[in-house]
Each structure stands twice: as structure tokens, then as C-alpha cells.
Amino acid sequence: MDDIWQRLGIAFDEPVRDPLWRNVMMPAEFEPILTSPDFVKLSRILQLGPTHLVYPGATHTRRAHSIGVFELAKRSLSAVLSRSGPVAGLDGAAARGFLVAALCHDLGHFPYAHSLKELPLREHESLTADIVRGSLRPAVEAAGADPEFVAAIVDQGLPAPAGSGSAALGLFRSMLSGVLDPDKLDYLNRDAWACGVPYGQQDVDFVLQQLGLDESGRPGVAERGVMAVEALLFSKYQMYRAVYWHRTVRAATAMIKKAVIGALEGGAVEAAELYGLDDGGFYALMAGPGRDGSGLVASVLNGTVLGSCLELAFDPGRDEHVRAADLSLRPRLEDAIAGSSGADTVIVDVPEPISFESDLPILGTGTGFSAYATVFRPEVVAAFTRSLRVIRVFSDGDPERVSAAALEALGGR
16 A cells, blocks of 8 residues: 555655544645635534434534545555556546545535435535635645646536546546445444444445456456445445434424525525535524524424324325425425314425445456346345335324324325
8 A cells, every 4th residue: 555655656644533444644735624714614514414313422523524535535546556556647646636535525515415405506516616626725736636626526517627637537536426435435334333323334444455447447346345335235225214314313304404495485595605604604594584484493403303293105106295205396285284284383204316326347247236146136226215215294283183184185005
């Protein structure tokens, strides 16, 4: 590993202590990024939002996660180069760009961004690209990286910049956002560790030993690593089931979403006001006049969430369920349930479709993971998604009356 980084002219001299990966060694010239206001702000954004209401240990931050992603990106790149040898266009400046992109990938993340992804808001990757090319540009350049190149790695909607490293852009994009990417490997392990559950833990050292490039230069995994991909897919499923989409977590995020939608549609909040906020800034913004008329955000902040009155497996073949999934039609459904049950507040929650990425070459076989001899066939992965997508009706009203009214409105069981 040291020989690879020496050839690229990158030294890791400064330790950052991390509870998960222990000593994370950083290049000294990355210090301006680590101490910048843009990066430090991530220490004021909880990685899992209101999940601490269920799992008290889930108070880790996006700053800690970002440092972890940097560490695993460093290990991933070293593993790929060790197995596959030199890569065209991958010089020291390009490698620095990849490491900076890993460290900075969440800079544009604002509170509850994942919960609000169905709204017409800018994606955090695009906001990150703006920061990297704007306020953070001097620090990125001091780290020996090209801000335009870093931005293009994070935001795949941007064109490839001219200059050194552009030939490696596709590889870096695939490595930072893929089946075995450092983002996923860190958040699954870190979230499981913080929540005190075993589901997300991965054998990271073994996983990284199996990484390499196929004949076309795509990141892939050796046959011995197939089991690691299976473990990751099942871990992601379990973490969604037990943590990310726990009913209380869904209740809290649904309350936040409804309040934000109301504030945006009523003109009390402009979309741009949400960008660049930390958690405290978000709660302060929503506490303004006319921005939390139902007190939903204040309730979540104080740990009071609505109870779940009904849970139904989402059925894409039912018109009632399809309409419930449409944010523009959902308020009418909520009003109808409230009117029939006498409840003051009703919120219908339909999780957005999620994907379990499995498009990964199996090195030396000429085939991909989905076609390989594994139990995780596409239909099995699709079943994971279907089983997780549950319609829930949250309310402060009488549970039996709300449940009966919701069942009628949603077409029964």
C-alpha cells in the first residue's frame, strides 16, 4: 500500500481518531478542508436524523461519516491498484481528487435531505459541487486537487473537465457510488455500531481484498468476494427494516416532510432557504411565523411523534395505493381519513422506491453478480424492495377509528 501512495506522491502524516476505523491517516495538506466552516458544519448534522428517538446512540454526524468514507476510499483505491495495476490517467493529482471527493461528498447535505428527496429540491450532490467549486476552492487546491474534477466525481451530471485525470473520472464515479462503494461500507457499519445492532456490520478488510477491475476497466469483485456482496445486500435490507424505516423513524420524518411541504407550498419557506443549514438552523427556520402551523416539527424536536394506526403492504396494482403515493393527491386522502375518523391530524406515509444495487462484474468470469450462481437473483432483490415498502397511517386520533377510515380509503386489506 505504501509503495502505491509513494508512487502517487501522497503521504498520510496526520492522524484523525475515529471510533470505527481507529487511526485515519490524512495528508497534512488536507487540513484546510478539515477545518473549513463547510466541513465543520457537518458535525452539526446528525447522520440518521430523528433515529436517536428509537436508538439513543444514533447521534453520530455526517462529519464523522465523511472521514470514514475518506478512509475506505483510500483503502479501496489501494486495493484496486494492487490487484489490477496502473490505470490510465490515474496520477497523483487524480488520486488526490478522488480522496477529496470522498471526504467532501456530503458537504451539500442539509437536514432531512433524504426524507425530502421527493420534493422539487436540488440534490445534495449538486450542492456539494457548488461548494467545492466555490467557498472551498482554495482549500481543495491547497490539497493538490482540481475543484472542477472533484465536483465532477461527486455530481455525475457534470461534464468531464479537461486536463489531468479526466480519463479516470468514470472509474472514480463508479468507485464512489456503486455496489461496494466506501459510502455504503461506512454508513452500514457506522450506523449499526451507533445503534447497537449487528445487522449492518461488514467484513470490510475481506471485502476490499477482493476488489479489482474487469477487462473493460469497471470496478468488480473476485469470485471469493461474491459472499461479501450477498452479505451487504442482506445487511442493507435488515438496516432498512430495523433502523432506517422503523415505524417511529418513519413517523418523525413523515411529520417533518408534511410540515416542509406546507411551508413551501404556502410560501413561508423558499427551497433555497433549506440549503446549507445544519440541524439547529433547520429547526430555527421552521420555527418562524407560519412555517410550522401544525407544530409537527416542534413535536419531533421534543420527541413526540404520532402513533401508527394502520400498516399495509404497498400494492402497485391498486389505484388507491398509487394515488396515496402521489404527493399532490395525498393531502386529499389525509383530509378524508381525518374527516371520517374525527382525528385532528392524519399523515399517510408511503416510502419511496429504493434500489438494491447488484450490477457488479465478477472478475475473471465474464459475468455479473445478478447472473452469477447466487441466491440473490433480480427477483429476490425485487422482493426485498416490495417487502420494505409499507403504507403507514399516523395520527393523533383514536387508533381504531383512524384505522377503519384509512382501510376504507385505501381499498381494504
